[in-house]
Amino acid sequence: MPRYFTDEHEWIDVEGDTATVGITDYAQGQLGDIVFVELPRVGSEVARGKDAAVVESVKAASDVYAPITGEVTEANGALEDDPALVNSSPEDQGWFFKLTIANKSELDGLMDAAAYKSFCDSL
Amino acid sequence: MSAPNASGWKPGTLVSGGAGETLTSTGNRALMLEEPLIFEIGSTETTGVDFSPLPFRGGDGGGACSEIGDIPHPNPSPEGEGLANRLGGFARDAEFGLPGLSEPEAVRHYTRLSRQNYAIDLGLFPLGSCTMKHNPRLNEKVARMPGFADVHPLQPVDTVRGALEVINELAFWLIDLTGMHGVAMTPKAGAHGELCGILCIRAALEARGDAREVILVPESAHGTNPATAAFAGYRVEDIPATAEGRVDLEALEARLGPDVAAVMITNPNTCGLFERDMKAISDAVHAAGGFVYCDGANFNAIVGKVRPGDLGIDAMHINLHKTFSTPHGGGGPGSGPVVLSEALSPYGPLPYTARTKDGVVHLIEEESAEAFSNEHFGGKLASFGRMSAFHGQMGMFTRALTYILSHGADGLRQVAEDAVLNANYILRSLDDVLDAPFGASGPCMHEALFSDKGFAEGFSTLDLAKALIDEGFHPMTMYFPLVVHGAMLVEPTETESKQGLDQFIAALRTVAERARNGDETLKTAPHHAPRRRLDETLAARKPILAYEGSGAPPGKPQLSEQGGS
Numbered sequence: 001m002p003r004y005f006t007d008e009h010e011w012i013d014v015e016g017d018t019a020t021v022g023i024t025d026y027a028q029g030q031l032g033d034i035v036f037v038e039l040p041r042v043g044s045e046v047a048r049g050k051d052a053a054v055v056e057s058v059k060a061a062s063d064v065y066a067p068i069t070g071e072v073t074e075a076n077g078a079l080e081d082d083p084a085l086v087n088s089s090p091e092d093q094g095w096f097f098k099l100t101i102a103n104k105s106e107l108d109g110l111m112d113a114a115a116y117k118s119f120c121d122s123l
Numbered sequence: 124m125s126a127p128n129a130s131g132w133k134p135g136t137l138v139s140g141g142a143g144e145t146l147t148s149t150g151n152r153a154l155m156l157e158e159p160l161i162f163e164i165g166s167t168e169t170t171g172v173d174f175s176p177l178p179f180r181g182g183d184g185g186g187a188c189s190e191i192g193d194i195p196h197p198n199p200s201p202e203g204e205g206l207a208n209r210l211g212g213f214a215r216d217a218e219f220g221l222p223g224l225s226e227p228e229a230v231r232h233y234t235r236l237s238r239q240n241y242a243i244d245l246g247l248f249p250l251g252s253c254t255m256k257h258n259p260r261l262n263e264k265v266a267r268m269p270g271f272a273d274v275h276p277l278q279p280v281d282t283v284r285g286a287l288e289v290i291n292e293l294a295f296w297l298i299d300l301t302g303m304h305g306v307a308m309t310p311k312a313g314a315h316g317e318l319c320g321i322l323c324i325r326a327a328l329e330a331r332g333d334a335r336e337v338i339l340v341p342e343s344a345h346g347t348n349p350a351t352a353a354f355a356g357y358r359v360e361d362i363p364a365t366a367e368g369r370v371d372l373e374a375l376e377a378r379l380g381p382d383v384a385a386v387m388i389t390n391p392n393t394c395g396l397f398e399r400d401m402k403a404i405s406d407a408v409h410a411a412g413g414f415v416y417c418d419g420a421n422f423n424a425i426v427g428k429v430r431p432g433d434l435g436i437d438a439m440h441i442n443l444h445k446t447f448s449t450p451h452g453g454g455g456p457g458s459g460p461v462v463l464s465e466a467l468s469p470y471g472p473l474p475y476t477a478r479t480k481d482g483v484v485h486l487i488e489e490e491s492a493e494a495f496s497n498e499h500f501g502g503k504l505a506s507f508g509r510m511s512a513f514h515g516q517m518g519m520f521t522r523a524l525t526y527i528l529s530h531g532a533d534g535l536r537q538v539a540e541d542a543v544l545n546a547n548y549i550l551r552s553l554d555d556v557l558d559a560p561f562g563a564s565g566p567c568m569h570e571a572l573f574s575d576k577g578f579a580e581g582f583s584t585l586d587l588a589k590a591l592i593d594e595g596f597h598p599m600t601m602y603f604p605l606v607v608h609g610a611m612l613v614e615p616t617e618t619e620s621k622q623g624l625d626q627f628i629a630a631l632r633t634v635a636e637r638a639r640n641g642d643e644t645l646k647t648a649p650h651h652a653p654r655r656r657l658d659e660t661l662a663a664r665k666p667i668l669a670y671e672g673s674g675a676p677p678g679k680p681q682l683s684e685q686g687g688s
Contacts (some may be wrong), residue, residue, distance in 0.1 A: 030608075035663035058659045061601040083664070 005065065005116035006105055011068040011091055014107065022095040023055065023064060023086065026120045031057040034086040039075035040097055045073060048106050054098050055086065068106040070099035127266045130426055143294025155653055158235040161222045162670050169223035177208065194284040205379035239653060241597050243451075247619055247627050251570045251600035251612025252345065252393055254423050254445035255452070261529055262448060262522035271521045276513035280486055286517060287484040293524040297441060298460055300535070301419075302430030306467030307461045308475065316440025316459030317351040317387075319472060320509055322464060323438055324385050324414045325355060327505040328472040333412065334385035341370050343394055343604040345418050348387040357384060364606060368394035368561040368572075372403055379411035389418035390434075391425065391568035393604040393612070394561050395546065405435025414438070414467070422446045423616070424543055424569035427536030437464040443516070446538075458519035469500075472510045486514065541617035542569040545624060549613055552628045556635040560607050569616075579641030584609040587638045589656060590648040594630035 004012050009027035013020045028034065036056040046052040046066035053064040075097045079085055086094040101107075111119060150157040208214060224232065242249070248255035266272065274283050294306045307323075310316040321338070328334050338352035341362040349359040360378070363371045370388060386408050390398040397661050398404070405415045417431055417439040423446040431439050443458040444451040451457070463471055474488040479499060487495045489509070496504040530538065543566070550571035554562050558576035561567070575584045587600035588611075600612040614633075615624055647656055 033660040034662075035660060058663060060605060062605075084660075105179075 003113065004110035005109055005113070005119075006067045007119060008064070008065050010064060010067050010108070012107075014015050015080050015100065018073065018098055019068065019070070019101055020095050020098045021052070021064075021067060023090055024116070028090040028094075029057065031062065032059050034083045037079040037083045037086060037096070039079065040072045042072055042075055044072050046070060046099060060101045064096060066099070066100075067110060068088055069102040071102070072097050072099050074098040141248070142585070144324060152653075154234050157653075158232065158237070159175040161224070161232055162220065164232065165222055165224040165228055167218065167220060167223045169225055171224060171226040171229060173208075207439060214248075214663065229243070246596065247615065247623060248597050249599045249613045249615055249627065250597070251395075251572070251603070251614045252420060253451065253600070253647055254420070254442070254614060254618035256423075256445075256448055257618035258448055258450050258522075259526060259529070262525045265525040266518050266521045268521075271517070274517070276517070284484065287476050287486055289518075289520055289524055290514060291478055291484045293520050293527070294460070294476065296524070296527050297460055300430070301422075301428055301439060301441070301462045302432030302433070303439070303462035304465040305463045305471055307463065307471040307510075308520070309509075309511045309513075310459040310461055311439065311511060311516060312444070312457030312619060313345075313418075313440055313442045313459045314347040314351060315510065316442075316461045317347055317416070317418065318355060319349055319459075319461045320357040320416050320438030320440060320467075321357070321385070321387075322472075322507045323461075323467045324416065326505060327414070327467055328384055330470070330505055333381075335382055335413070337383050338416075339378060339383060339386040340373065340392065341388060341392070343391055343606050344387060344474060345393065345420060346603075348389070348418055352385075354388060362386065362558070364394075367564040368392070368396050368606070368663070368679050369398055369564075370400065370404060375404060376407050376449040379407060379413065381412065383408070383413045385414040385416050385437075387416040388419060389421060390431075391421045393421075393499055393570075394606070395550075395567035395570040395612070396561060396564055397425070397568055401434040401436075402547050409435065419462075420445060422571060423540055424546075426539045426622050427532060428539050432464065436461070437467050443519050443523040448526045449519040456516055456519065458516035459524070460515070460519075469504045470507050472508060473506050474509070474514055478515075484555050500529075539569075539619050542615075543567075545615040545617055545619055546571050546613070547622075548624055549615055552624075553631060556639065557611070570612055570614035572604075573611040573613070574607045575611075575638075575643045578609075578638045582638045582641060584611055586645045586648065587611070590634040590637065590645050591630060592649040593651045594634065597629055597648055611682070 002014050004014070005024065006012075009024045009030075011022055034055060034057050038054040038056075040046060040052050046069065046120070048067065048069045049065055050099050051063040052066040052072075055062050055064055071106075076095050079094065079096070133563045165515050198303075243257060270285060271289070274286050274384070275667045280287070290308055294308055297306050298304070307316075307319050325334070336358055337360055338348045338357040339360050339362050340352060342364055362378070363374050365371045369392065369649045375386070386404065388398060388404065390401055392398055408415050415435060415436040417434075417436040419431070419439040419441045422431075422439075422441055426446055438461055440459045441447070443449045443460065444455060449458060461471075473492055474486055476484050476486055477495070477499065479486045485491075485495065492506065493503060496502065527535065546569050547566050550559055550562065550567050553559075553571070553573065557573040559572065560574050560576075561572060575587075578584075578587075584601050588601050591598045591636070600610075600614075602610055603612060604610055619627075634645070644650070649655065
């Protein structure tokens with residue numbers, strides 16, 4: 001199951017025609033304690049690089065962008081009750097939403113783990 | 124001679140067994156008093172008011188109350204209609220726990236609470252972009268004059284000509300100071316003014332049959348800018364910044380097109396820098412058929428020096444509660460008049476004031492708007508509508524005009540110069556201990572921006588801000604603008620003296636050194652405040668916003684209070 005990263009610090013796991021999106025460990029570390037997550041509605045269309053979710057920490061509210069275009073099939077309801085999951089398990093249990101992949105070629109522009117790590121080191 | 128500070132105490136030192144740790148039986152610390160909630164003091168049996176006794180039931184015309192013996196009751200009830208109580212059908216079935224305090228207890232409660240406030244009348248309030256400046260008492264004196272304080276917005280216009288003169292006079296000062304064409308005086312605060320300006324832009328675009336979809340906003344904009352654009356129905360897109368903290372003109376020009384309704388730019392921006400390319404930005408936006416909105420929250424840095432109208436700006440709100448010293452924060456209300464270019468002026472909201480050739484200032488409302496503009500503006504105005512019930516924040520207009528007239532044009536120019544001087548004094552007095560990311564971009568404007576670069580591992584801007592509370596200062600704006608890591612935005616304003624700034628700088632240098640050296644006591648600051656470090660995460664996730672005592676039982680609804688039939 002390949003995992004890609006964006007320069008806006010989202011990760012995306014691809015599994016066949018669907019994908020799971022969340023924010024990276026680096027992102028949660030920068031944001032600090034997460035207090036609220038607003039997720040997209042199931043069935044809504046998200047477009048690559050456009051806002052898909054909002055994450056609010058004690059410091060700031062930030063947009064989470066869709067790494068690729070698609071239709072949202074599931075949102076992580078656990079984050080509503082326990083937004084701290086994004087801090088404790090950002091790249092696993094703290095996932096944000098799942099979506100269908102409209103256009104696989106959009107994945108080409110994303111980074112792999114090694115490229116993302118060196119991207120973060122350069123910041 | 125004894126060595127000073129032999130104990131080695133410094134702010135933040137944890138005192139064990141010292142005065143700070145000794146518990147008092149009341150919980151009070153010296154004269155800093157612990158104050159419970161009003162529901163937790165007094166008893167429902169106590170009251171600050173004595174009611175006269177109930178009229179005597181069944182008296183014979185001149186009935187008397189048993190408690191006062193022979194004295195006739197002043198309001199005797201007719202025979203047989205005496206009262207069991209004064210509440211009639213409104214009496215509650217059960218006790219519902221209203222606080223019961225005597226008058227001195229009530230006065231002390233609120234006075235004690237007020238001592239836990241921090242206010243501009245107590246000390247420096249260095250919040251960046253907020254312009255927490257002194258509110259001159261002359262403003263208050265004028266606003267309290269009965270002729271201003273006692274007028275009502277529904278009074279006949281002929282009885283409030285003086286008030287209309289004030290609105291009109293202030294309007295012309297704002298137009299002159301900004302080099303614009305018109306002004307909408309009714310918006311009630313900055314964000315309301317933004318909405319007014321954007322609605323003018325929408326009306327102007329729709330009038331030419333070219334409604335557009337996108338508003339461009341720089342990353343460093345005030346948070347209200349994208350919120351306003353979205354609220355007015357536009358899609359918001361970012362404009363990137365250059366490495367020196369200004370709008371990237373090339374990127375902006377590349378993005379402009381027939382779908383862009385406007386750009387919203389804060390100038391001076393939230394990095395504390397003047398947008399040098401503002402005229403070029405405006406020209407490019409106009410060439411693409413769009414409008415330029417300027418967030419005027421930071422106008423205090425340039426008032427009397429630069430006229431936004433000369434920079435090609437089409438609309439800009441002015442926070443009277445920032446630049447023009449009317450009360451701010453809890454002391455408000457705010458007031459956000461919007462100056463408009465010639466292209467946008469016809470679309471401004473109603474009502475407005477205008478002086479006719481005979482010298483009379485008129486108040487133009489819906490019923491007279493069309494006739495008035497036909498007669499005096501040679502055609503129909505195309506107002507987008509009304510933003511508020513009445514004519515604006517009258518009490519703030521009197522204060523702002525007092526401020527303007529007491530300073531004069533030269534005084535206002537000095538306001539901007541001193542605001543910028545004070546901010547640069549802060550910037551350059553601290554840039555050896557705090558990282559100033561745009562320090563190399565030249566002088567700052569009215570606010571100095573620092574980052575957390577150079578702090579010891581694990582130390583954050585939050586720790587420094589909390590330690591500043593121990594030093595007796597309200598912290599600066601933190602974590603904004605977002606383009607700078609661990610941002611600290613300090614706006615001293617022009618009303619601070621050099622001595623006051625020196626004390627603040629000394630405090631900030633101390634806490635900055637502690638953050639750089641990894642002083643562990645910083646992480647538990649504040650140590651001397653009435654409350655220690657609060658759990659902000661818990662406060663945001665599980666806020667307790669109301670007293671959790673027994674609730675008031677509902678009364679029996681009257682027929683008129685019931686819905687339906």
